[in-house]
Amino acid sequence: MDFTTAYILLPTAKILAVFIVVLLTVLFLTYAERKVIAFMQVRLGPMRVGPWGLLQPIADGLKLFLKEDIIPLKADKLVYWIAPTIAIVPAFLSFLVVPWGSETTLFGLAKTPIPAVISDLNIGILYILAISSIGIYGILLGGWASNSKYPLLGGLRSAAQMVSYEVPLTLALVGPVMMANTLSTRGIVEAQKGMWFVVPQILAFLVYIACAVAETNRAPYDLPEAETELVAGFHTEYSGMKFAFFYLAEYANMIVVSSIATICFLGGWLPIPGLSFLPIPSFVWFALKVGIFLFGYLWIRATYPRYRYDQLMQIGWKFFIPVTLINIFITAFFLLK
Amino acid sequence: MEALSQFLSHYLIYFIMGLSIVTALGIVFSKNAVHSVISMLFTMILVAGIYLLFDSEFLAAVQLLVYAGGIIVLFLFVVLLVALHKLENLRLYNTYSLVSIILVLALIVILGATFYVMPFGEAPKIVHNIVAGGSTEAVAMTLYTKFILPFEIASVLLLVALIGAIILTKARTEQ
Numbered sequence: 057m058d059f060t061t062a063y064i065l066l067p068t069a070k071i072l073a074v075f076i077v078v079l080l081t082v083l084f085l086t087y088a089e090r091k092v093i094a095f096m097q098v099r100l101g102p103m104r105v106g107p108w109g110l111l112q113p114i115a116d117g118l119k120l121f122l123k124e125d126i127i128p129l130k131a132d133k134l135v136y137w138i139a140p141t142i143a144i145v146p147a148f149l150s151f152l153v154v155p156w157g158s159e160t161t162l163f164g165l166a167k168t169p170i171p172a173v174i175s176d177l178n179i180g181i182l183y184i185l186a187i188s189s190i191g192i193y194g195i196l197l198g199g200w201a202s203n204s205k206y207p208l209l210g211g212l213r214s215a216a217q218m219v220s221y222e223v224p225l226t227l228a229l230v231g232p233v234m235m236a237n238t239l240s241t242r243g244i245v246e247a248q249k250g251m252w253f254v255v256p257q258i259l260a261f262l263v264y265i266a267c268a269v270a271e272t273n274r275a276p277y278d279l280p281e282a283e284t285e286l287v288a289g290f291h292t293e294y295s296g297m298k299f300a301f302f303y304l305a306e307y308a309n310m311i312v313v314s315s316i317a318t319i320c321f322l323g324g325w326l327p328i329p330g331l332s333f334l335p336i337p338s339f340v341w342f343a344l345k346v347g348i349f350l351f352g353y354l355w356i357r358a359t360y361p362r363y364r365y366d367q368l369m370q371i372g373w374k375f376f377i378p379v380t381l382i383n384i385f386i387t388a389f390f391l392l393k
Numbered sequence: 394m395e396a397l398s399q400f401l402s403h404y405l406i407y408f409i410m411g412l413s414i415v416t417a418l419g420i421v422f423s424k425n426a427v428h429s430v431i432s433m434l435f436t437m438i439l440v441a442g443i444y445l446l447f448d449s450e451f452l453a454a455v456q457l458l459v460y461a462g463g464i465i466v467l468f469l470f471v472v473l474l475v476a477l478h479k480l481e482n483l484r485l486y487n488t489y490s491l492v493s494i495i496l497v498l499a500l501i502v503i504l505g506a507t508f509y510v511m512p513f514g515e516a517p518k519i520v521h522n523i524v525a526g527g528s529t530e531a532v533a534m535t536l537y538t539k540f541i542l543p544f545e546i547a548s549v550l551l552l553v554a555l556i557g558a559i560i561l562t563k564a565r566t567e568q
Contacts, residue, residue: 135427179529182454186441189462193434196466200427200473212473219466239529 070174074151082307083113089354096358117300125296128202135201140294140301143194146187147308153180153241154315157325157339172325172339173242180241181233184316185226188271192218194305195273195290202293210289213279213365220372221270224263227380231260231387232320245324252323256390259383261321263376265352268313270368272306275357279365314349318342406446413439426472430465437461451529 087102087110094101102109127136157172177183192215199211233239235256236247244253254261270277281289291302318324322345325338363371416439419432437460444453536544 132425132427135431138431177450179450179454182451182458182529186454186457186462189458190434190438192462192466193431193469196469196473197427197431208473212470215466215470219463222462 066170067174074154074156074174075148078148078151078308078311079304081311082304083117085307085310085350086116086303087113088350089357092351092354093358096355120296120300120303123296125298126293128204128293130203131293132201132203135197137298139194139198139201140298140305141194142197143191143305144301144308146191146194147305147312149187150184150309150312151315153177153183154312155242155245155319155324156342157337159338171242176240176242179239181229181239181244181316181320184241184312185222185229188309188312189222191305191309194302198294198302199290202290204293206287207290207292210281210286210292213286214273214290217273217277217279217368217372218271220369221267221376224372224376224380225267225271227377227384228260228264228267229316229320230380231257231383234384234387234391241319241324245319245326248323248326252321252326252329254321257321257383257387259379259386261317263380263383264317264321267372267376268317269353269356270372272309272313274306274310274353276360276362277368278362279368310350310353311346314346314353317349318345406443409439409442409446413443426475427469430469430472433468434461434465437465449528451532 090112091101091109102112105111105115127133152174153176155171155173155176159169159172195218196211196215199207199209199214202208232244232253235253236244238244238247247253269275273279273281279289281291286292291299294302324345325342327334327336327338327341413436416432416435420429420436423429423432437456441453441456441461444450444456
């Protein structure tokens with residue numbers, strides 16, 4: 057492979073492919089959310105724009121793009137500007153280490169199959185955790201810069217919530233990392249060829265799902281934007297494209313979190329045990345598993361009412377963290393035995 | 394190809410170092426405390442970048458996770474709860490300009506002289522040459538074998554500080 061192909065052409069193609077797929081998934085995730093919740097509430101959901109309302113997300117995007125961008129008079133202009141950017145950049149950077157399949161030729165661009173991941177860092181999981189911990193600033197600063205009471209309260213709440221839930225989230229991922237003996241995302245998936253980590257790490261898996269919902273500020277843990285008490289929380293004062301950035305960041309984070317769950321617990325791109333004879337490409341398996349998680353998000357949102365704030369903090373510190381610590385002890389015990 | 398990437402990373406290091414100095418100055422010179430904290434956040438991220446370019450990818454990730462993701466959030470938390478507009482025109486920190494200018498000049502002279510005289514020698518070898526498998530394993534091996542005792546002592550001390558802080562705040566709220 058010559059220099060231009062290896063270092064410029066292939067990485068660019070991979071980045072573009074991942075970016076476009078993620079963007080499209082985010083767009084249609086908003087559509088799926090409205091549709092799924094509508095069906096669960098015996099409604100039809102969006103039906104007007106395109107067949108079955110399929111063009112609704114594109115219409116929404118266009119509307120947000122053309123909308124007037126209002127900045128509050130007493131807002132801190134600079135911080136108000138950069139907060140949505142800080143929110144969205146880490147969300148998209150996380151996809152750098154998400155392996156979406158075993159190997160790919162990128163539609164014949166590469167002569168020999170290459171790993172289907174933009175960059176297989178040897179600190180993959182740690183990298184995702186480190187990058188996503190920066191996303192908090194977008195929400196916190198956005199809430200502060202608006203110079204308004206509801207955004208500030210929402211921002212403070214979300215900061216406390218995300219910092220608290222980062223701890224059990226990270227500790228839950230320690231179990232799979234210990235079993236795979238590597239931090240690389242590809243390495244973790246390949247270590248699950250015999251058995252998916254969801255079986256021995258069921259405790260960590262359950263805690264991970266609960267914490268992931270809290271970490272992405274989704275219902276029933278969507279206290280930062282609890283509309284009944286805080287209007288819309290941290291993005292009350294935002295409009296137009298800046299609001300769209302926050303919105304995109306939230307949905308991109310949902311996909312990131314689902315991808316990590318798939319990689320660490322559900323065997324990534326590996327087929328379901330016993331079904332490996334089917335001629336299904338690996339990226340379809342990966343998309344399928346991520347899709348199940350995303351559907352779970354919507355299902356949970358349509359089912360459970362919102363938690364109270366002190367309950368949220370209590371369950372995080374007094375239940376999830378001890379459970380994950382116990383899980384680490386159990387894992388270490390069985391690994392050493 | 395190898396030469397090109399070395400050339401690039403060489404200049405990237407200087408670029409990132411320069412940028413981190415600019416953001417570090419931003420911490421000091423911002424009038425608004427929130428802007429200071431944001432500058433500090435960017436400084437921390439850039440320092441992680443410097444670690445990365447010296448092949449210490451584990452240290453870079455930990456830097457992001459602990460400093461950029463954890464400690465600065467707490468800073469920001471405290472700063473957000475302070476009434477900033479009351480402090481902005483107070484000249485809190487530069488009331489003794491003359492004394493501080495003399496002190497800073499003296500410090501520059503002393504540090505400059507030390508750096509000038511100091512024989513620095515060869516640059517230390519890159520970490521990943523020691524243990525195959527990257528700096529994560531190298532850090533783990535040294536931390537959990539050679540330096541296990543100081544590491545554990547440090548963790549117990551931190552735990553004591555943690556419990557102490559909780560007890561102090563609890564006693565105050567109960568009064």
